[in-house]
Amino acid sequence: MIKTANLKKTYRTDEVETTALNNVNLEIKSGEFISIMGPSGCGKSTLLNILGLLDTPTDGQYTFLDEEVAGMNERQRAKLRKGNIGFVFQSFNLIDELTVWENVELPLLYLDVPSKERDERVEAALDRVQIMHRKTHFPQQLSGGQQQRVAVARAVVANPRLILADEPTGNLDSTHGEEIMKLLTELNEAGTTIAMVTHSPADAEYSHRIVHLFDGHIVTENFMARKYAHTPEVQ
Numbered sequence: 001m002i003k004t005a006n007l008k009k010t011y012r013t014d015e016v017e018t019t020a021l022n023n024v025n026l027e028i029k030s031g032e033f034i035s036i037m038g039p040s041g042c043g044k045s046t047l048l049n050i051l052g053l054l055d056t057p058t059d060g061q062y063t064f065l066d067e068e069v070a071g072m073n074e075r076q077r078a079k080l081r082k083g084n085i086g087f088v089f090q091s092f093n094l095i096d097e098l099t100v101w102e103n104v105e106l107p108l109l110y111l112d113v114p115s116k117e118r119d120e121r122v123e124a125a126l127d128r129v130q131i132m133h134r135k136t137h138f139p140q141q142l143s144g145g146q147q148q149r150v151a152v153a154r155a156v157v158a159n160p161r162l163i164l165a166d167e168p169t170g171n172l173d174s175t176h177g178e179e180i181m182k183l184l185t186e187l188n189e190a191g192t193t194i195a196m197v198t199h200s201p202a203d204a205e206y207s208h209r210i211v212h213l214f215d216g217h218i219v220t221e222n223f224m225a226r227k228y229a230h231t232p233e234v235q
Contacts, residue, residue: 001162001193002028002051007060007070009046009216020046021057021135022216028195030161033188035204036197038213045166051195052085052164053077054151065161084112086155088184090167092147094154100126101135104154111158125153129183145176146204152183156192163187165196169203181206 009021020043032073036044049055050062053069056077062070069080086107087093094103104125108118126132129149139147148168155163165184169177177200185206188194196207204210205224212220 001030001065002026002195003061003063004051005061006035007047007050007062008058009043009050009055009211010058021050024060024213024216024218026211026218031188031191032209033164033185033194034196034209034211035206035207036195036213037199037201037204038145041222042213043216044213048166048195048197052087052167053081056090065076082107083158084161086158086160086163088148088151088155088163088165088168088200090170092139092144092151092171094147094150096139099138099151100131100142103112103139107154107158110167119186121157122153125157126150128156129153143176145179148172148176149183152180152187156187160192162193162195165194165198167197167199169198169200177203 004024006024007021007024008019011020024047036047038044046055050057053064060070061068064080065084067079067080069153072080095106098106101122105118105122108121113121123132126135126145129152131146131153134142134146139150142150162219163184168184169180169184172180181203184194195202200206208224210222210224211218212222
């Protein structure tokens with residue numbers, strides 16, 4: 001599904017040049033669940049943003065679903081991102097002025113999904129994360145764990161092939177964090193590929209593989225004991 005070759009990302013100002021990623025070679029198979037770990041500032045979120053087509057590399061190659069995307073412009077990246085990639089963020093990123101239902105429905109509006117199908121998909125997504133009973137509430141009326149469930153529902157409502165999660169339990173207590181990790185595991189076992197940035201060794205144990213970054217490099221990769229629910233195939 002994903003393959004990078006000698007991926008680099010450099011940020012420049014008038015006085016300073018900072019290398020966030022340096023020759024990153026990574027392959028993620030369809031159906032895999034990987035965790036990306038490393039100290040603060042090592043390039044984890046930068047890598048996730050590039051994988052999610054939110055940012056572009058300075059150099060190197062990035063192939064997503066058999067398309068070379070490193071040189072795409074924003075409009076091309078947005079088109080490929082729609083329907084293929086869902087995002088879950090540490091800060092939830094819900095829209096305060098919209099209800100739970102409206103937050104989850106939003107990606108489908110961007111995809112021009114017909115009204116009846118939107119209703120069916122939103123209801124199914126909210127049922128999946130067990131938050132349907134809060135559909136008319138606003139984000140600030142929910143607990144942190146409930147808000148993250150809504151964020152997961154929004155990420156999966158378009159049935160994306162890939163979910164990118166950036167510290168998805170970072171703002172949650174241990175109980176709610178474990179619930180979110182179990183939910184991500186269930187989504188993965190149903191066939192969704194997941195790449196997750198985390199500082200938590202406990203969260204990383206839910207994945208199939210842990211990629212360790214340091215100073216913009218991949219330094220080690222560890223395969224976990226967890227078994228695949230299905231056999232991933234390279235796409």
